[in-house]
Amino acid sequence: MIENYNDIAITDTRRKILNIIDKTLIAMDPENAIKNFIEKNNIKFDSKRIFLIGFGKAAFKMYSGIRPFILKDLVYASIIVPDDEKTNDYNELRILRGTHPFTGDLSVSSSISMLSGLKNLNENDLVIVLISGGGSSLFEIPEDGINIDDIKNISKTMMDKGCDIYELNMVRSMLSKVKGGKLATMLYPARVISFIISDVKNDDLSIIASGPLTRIDYRIEDLMETIKKYLGNDERIKMYRNIDDIYFNNVKQYIILKNRDFLDYIYSNINDDAVNLGSNFSGNVEDLSLILHNILKNIYSSKRKPFYFMLGGETTVDVKGHGSGGRNQELVLRFMKNSSNSEVYTIASFGTDGIDGVSPAAGGIVDSDHEIDNINEYLNRNDSYNLLIKNHGAIITGRTGNNVSDIIIGLYYNK
Amino acid sequence: MIENYNDIAITDTRRKILNIIDKTLIAMDPENAIKNFIEKNNIKFDSKRIFLIGFGKAAFKMYSGIRPFILKDLVYASIIVPDDEKTNDYNELRILRGTHPFTGDLSVSSSISMLSGLKNLNENDLVIVLISGGGSSLFEIPEDGINIDDIKNISKTMMDKGCDIYELNMVRSMLSKVKGGKLATMLYPARVISFIISDVKNDDLSIIASGPLTRIDYRIEDLMETIKKYLGNDERIKMYRNIDDIYFNNVKQYIILKNRDFLDYIYSNINDDAVNLGSNFSGNVEDLSLILHNILKNIYSSKRKPFYFMLGGETTVDVKGHGSGGRNQELVLRFMKNSSNSEVYTIASFGTDGIDGVSPAAGGIVDSDHEIDNINEYLNRNDSYNLLIKNHGAIITGRTGNNVSDIIIGLYYNK
Structure with missing residues (x-):
């Protein structure tokens, strides 16, 4: 389903996350979902x-x-x-x-x-x-x-x-x-x-x-x-x-x-320590990026080992500019912008319908080993797509024919 | 499995949580677990x-x-x-x-x-x-x-x-x-x-x-x-x-x-919005109670609706006194002690082996509608059991013949 896989799968962790996203979009395809539901419930x-x-x-x-x-x-x-x-x-x-x-x-x-x-x-x-x-x-x-x-x-x-x-x-x-x-x-x-x-x-x-x-x-x-x-x-x-x-x-x-089905499928396909924060996350995308840092930092302070995390929902974006982008692409850039040097992460966020806001991408993926510059400048124009596409960070699937709002998945730990 | 169910099942949410704990201890019984594993893996x-x-x-x-x-x-x-x-x-x-x-x-x-x-x-x-x-x-x-x-x-x-x-x-x-x-x-x-x-x-x-x-x-x-x-x-x-x-x-x-199997079973048996924080939580029990408040507050600030949460691991207790108690019973009391008036919660923590520290209990359960006094006094003596047993809060199962360390499960929201 991910059309530009080779361009964005530039680390092992990215590959693992992108493979799970691909696998989930296929497994959760509405054609499968309705067929399985009818059979399972007779x-x-x-x-x-x-x-x-x-x-x-x-x-x-x-x-x-x-x-x-x-x-x-x-x-x-x-x-x-x-x-x-x-x-x-x-x-x-x-x-x-x-x-x-x-x-x-x-x-x-x-x-x-x-x-x-x-x-x-x-x-x-x-x-x-x-x-x-x-x-x-x-x-x-x-x-x-x-x-x-x-x-x-x-x-x-x-x-x-x-x-x-x-x-x-x-x-x-x-x-x-x-x-x-x-x-x-x-x-x-x-x-x-x-x-x-x-x-x-x-x-x-x-x-x-x-x-x-x-x-x-x-x-x-x-x-x-x-x-x-x-x-x-x-x-x-x-x-x-x-x-x-x-x-x-x-x-x-x-x-x-529903959104939770996506998260449960992702959770069961990650054979590492994983945190499933569930669905129903909402609110402004900048707030959620800060909230997410707080949650992950606190979890790490007790686990003290890398863990995968996943959550779902739908945020809102303050639209001020006329750039190309969407809430999922803004979230990953804002997460990077709001991160500290001690935080080591890979984070992907995507719309399950394949369309993030006003852009050709479904969402974005970034990691702490590949710093991106000028984030604020592009965010002020709501132009997240044009920054990500230049930094191996735009996830492109085309319309998926599905829609359970957005999914965020990543790996996190502190140095 | 819970021997004093009627004494501690004093709210709807407590009943739901205690029922799930009971059901999980039975489903995860080692006799079932090894039989299922042998058959499933042929x-x-x-x-x-x-x-x-x-x-x-x-x-x-x-x-x-x-x-x-x-x-x-x-x-x-x-x-x-x-x-x-x-x-x-x-x-x-x-x-x-x-x-x-x-x-x-x-x-x-x-x-x-x-x-x-x-x-x-x-x-x-x-x-x-x-x-x-x-x-x-x-x-x-x-x-x-x-x-x-x-x-x-x-x-x-x-x-x-x-x-x-x-x-x-x-x-x-x-x-x-x-x-x-x-x-x-x-x-x-x-x-x-x-x-x-x-x-x-x-x-x-x-x-x-x-x-x-x-x-x-x-x-x-x-x-x-x-x-x-x-x-x-x-x-x-x-x-x-x-x-x-x-x-x-x-x-x-x-x-x-393993611990994660318990959490996954609990997660799949809760038909409400649920957060599965996963296993491997460790560190001092007072620290974890504070960390948990931070995590739950941040999650709520985006979800804005009640959600169940669960996590697993093993904390440590500073043993200063000669009372009767254990890390799980201390955790729920410390969680109550460190909560603010706006937080509405029920929280249970138990050792899956049925034995919490030096006490007859497997763990403890408290909720924000049933405030408990003199928590510090009892904690200073590491006497959590004797405070909980007087406040419908000690979970008693006897030895379960199992052991995947501890499980914490609760419901949380803010007024």
């Missing part, structure tokens, strides 16, 4: 009329994995993937395109078109829904009286004012016809089985692709308070519908792959 | 004359697990276990007793007696050696010209002067007829298969029970320097024999269970 698809819809970066690979189990009774299949996602042809599969990270008209037209194939569903029908990261922007149909630009502007206003994902998700599910459990109302009374790849903190079903099949219980007061806080008295967001339980009775949702 | 015992010797806290349970695989061709079996270790009767097994943690005459006489059954070994014979923690003191025969009190005094002098385990091990293997690979010379030319449960940092074969079957390459200069550093010009330690490779050609050593 999931049956007993219906004469099976419909399939899907949206997100992993939709195509998830479809490839489930296809053999359902083809016999499949009457309709359509997915929405990012415009530059690699796919190949299955005659029966309608592949539609959408935009990511920001939704737009293409996503809306594709969403309407995808749903149009789900006609006259009855209780004997089975609808399979493949959900993965990126689904929030790829799968979107505004509520009546709202247009897609309203949704884009409201989202941007809230994010610029530093809202958290729960506040954003609450408002977006008001503005959308398909989020916050509303898709479930469209599929009723058919049985629904949803397979989900989680790219969000704590694998919260109401947040992944904005929970199209997940009932969200908002208190009206919280909703009004959030609107007022970020949007003043915005007239457009006045509708609120509590969805009846009946729409969720026939809905089963399975998370088939 | 190990064959093809010899008409099988001899078995074993020493350490887990020797009896390891024997119970291997017995069905070898009984048919078993011609001799004898083990040495601590004087208060629970065993029951197998007609064919000679159970001998030794002393722990300090060696002595009983260990020496039992070691001579155990080896006496290994007569006229030839290359078609197979000798199985079961090695586990405590073996250093239970299995000991002094070199000619050295008596057991010499070994005890020299060990005590070195430990009191703060030597590390490698220095101690180097000198002890000079003084012993059976350590530092010398047992291998006694078993030659028979084939030897050794099954080992590791209770030491980094699972170093030369250190577990002082490496009876492990060739140790000492540089004479290092040995002389160590003797001079701790023992002046001690005449008794002058012999040094480099053991020829030939004695190790037929020796296979398998580590069947």
Whole structure:
């Protein structure tokens, strides 16, 4: 999967880390993941009329994995993937395109078109829904009286004012016809089985692709308070519908792959002393680099021997410049910038979808034996890619067709 | 396994942690561990004359697990276990007793007696050696010209002067007829298969029970320097024999269970966000309690949600008083003592052999909702057990017949 392996595998430790990253991306491929999950949990698809819809970066690979189990009774299949996602042809599969990270008209037209194939569903029908990261922007149909630009502007206003994902998700599910459990109302009374790849903190079903099949219980007061806080008295967001339980009775949702699965696979493939810090790391990338130094220094002070470490999650970057780069590439450079002479390390950080921010790279790798100069200068321009590519430090995989947010892996000790 | 469960399971989180500890002690039982290892690795015992010797806290349970695989061709079996270790009767097994943690005459006489059954070994014979923690003191025969009190005094002098385990091990293997690979010379030319449960940092074969079957390459200069550093010009330690490779050609050593296995089992049984800090933690117990606070605070500052944590290893305690307690019980009390009001936690620490220091307990459990007073007073007397037992905090299992050193497990977040 790593396209520029020879350029960046310049030490034994780098080779070991890059080999494990490669091996993990292959083992955790969505096609394998959904197949293994179905077999392991002995999931049956007993219906004469099976419909399939899907949206997100992993939709195509998830479809490839489930296809053999359902083809016999499949009457309709359509997915929405990012415009530059690699796919190949299955005659029966309608592949539609959408935009990511920001939704737009293409996503809306594709969403309407995808749903149009789900006609006259009855209780004997089975609808399979493949959900993965990126689904929030790829799968979107505004509520009546709202247009897609309203949704884009409201989202941007809230994010610029530093809202958290729960506040954003609450408002977006008001503005959308398909989020916050509303898709479930469209599929009723058919049985629904949803397979989900989680790219969000704590694998919260109401947040992944904005929970199209997940009932969200908002208190009206919280909703009004959030609107007022970020949007003043915005007239457009006045509708609120509590969805009846009946729409969720026939809905089963399975998370088939998450950040922790990547970490556990990496951990079990490292035959050295290893520290698995788990998933759900978040916050600003500069803060995390400092936090990571503190954690590793303290661990070393007791272990007193080199150890591998791994953790997962998703940080945020203060975007000030117009360079090419991303949070993962910034993290490794900031880790180097914030390191002391006594610290000996190799650290890699990558997006499991293969795309780190606005750059051709999936992430970056650096080590204390190969110091990099002018880090601050490039960070100030958010140009981490252009510094790393010149220093054997950019990890390039291309789109992986997967997405469980980011993974950090390294080796650490003190002289 | 936990005998006083009802007294200490006083919160939901404590119940979850104690249940996992109980489940882990059962799953990791040496009898299961050796059986699973033999089956998983398809190990064959093809010899008409099988001899078995074993020493350490887990020797009896390891024997119970291997017995069905070898009984048919078993011609001799004898083990040495601590004087208060629970065993029951197998007609064919000679159970001998030794002393722990300090060696002595009983260990020496039992070691001579155990080896006496290994007569006229030839290359078609197979000798199985079961090695586990405590073996250093239970299995000991002094070199000619050295008596057991010499070994005890020299060990005590070195430990009191703060030597590390490698220095101690180097000198002890000079003084012993059976350590530092010398047992291998006694078993030659028979084939030897050794099954080992590791209770030491980094699972170093030369250190577990002082490496009876492990060739140790000492540089004479290092040995002389160590003797001079701790023992002046001690005449008794002058012999040094480099053991020829030939004695190790037929020796296979398998580590069947180690600290990390306990942690991995606990990690996979916690269906919440979990941090596995791994094994090999060491150093003074007060230092580790402070280090642990630093690590957990930093992790929380990025995760911002409660998480379980686990780690393993072995700390040291400054023994000043004559109270009843141990390093695990001190750790949880020191963790409480060093916590701030914003920290919400439950923490348990226990010795996997069921014996924490000089006390009836395996370890201790405390939580931030049940503050304990007068901690310093009891710590100054090294009397942690008597404080914990009064505060629903002593974990009592009795000897477990296992030993992979200590495990710490808890839940942590900040208000």
